[in-house]
Amino acid sequence: MTAAVEHxxxxxxxxxxxxxxIDGEPGYLRPWDGExxxxxxxxxAWVDVHGELAGRAAVTTDLETAHELTRALLGMGADEPVGPEDLNDAFGEVANVVGGNVKALLxxxxxxxxxxVATxxxxxxxTSLTHELRLDWRGRSIVVVVWLFQ
Structure with missing residues (x-):
């Protein structure tokens, strides 16, 4: 997958x-600066790509950030509690769309x-790690990784 998809x-x-x-406009996601x-x-949250080129696309963050992503994706209020089903659906959907777009480039x-979705x-x-993106979303860290299955 690494030869087919660039960083x-x-x-x-x-x-x-x-x-x-999530944001409705660009500019809130950028490279993470520092540790x-x-x-x-x-x-x-992750999805696996099966086929001639197989791999995994995953999105990692902390629980609080995943709650914020869920609220933003589902149009919830800032203080509205996030239930486990909404969290799994929304955070899983972020990984699903990232993975689907990676698959489309193959x-x-x-x-x-x-x-x-898991801890x-x-x-x-x-497997081998082909891409690791350390990202800053509104001051919160998010890591997107792509693995190649061998």
Whole structure:
């Protein structure tokens, strides 16, 4: 997947997803400057791409940021509580759209798994990290990664 998808393309996908789905306008997502903070309550959402070129696209952040993403995506109020179903649906959808756009750049189309949301990204033997984007969304850290299955 690394030869088929460039770093700048993954960044452009993340930028487009956030501006179209979450913020309603561009400019709120940019590269992270400095060391990433350690998330007290990490959360990750991912989808797997199956086909000739197979891999995984994942979005990682902390629980509080995932709640903010959910509120923004679902048009909820700033203090409105986020339930587990809304969190899984919204945060999973962010990973789903990022993964779907990465898949669309591949020379041959495969299939996309349903999104999974968990506290840790499980390791898959024989994978290699091809892209890691450390991003700043409204002062909050978000990491987008793309893995190649071998």
């Amino acid at each position: 700048d393309q993954v960044y452009a996908i993340a930028e487009e997803v956030f501006s179209a789905m 990433l903070p350690v998330a007290a309550e990490p959360l990750v 020379p041959t189309q495969g299939s996309l798994s349903l999104p999974v 840790v990204l499980p390791e898959v033997p024989g």
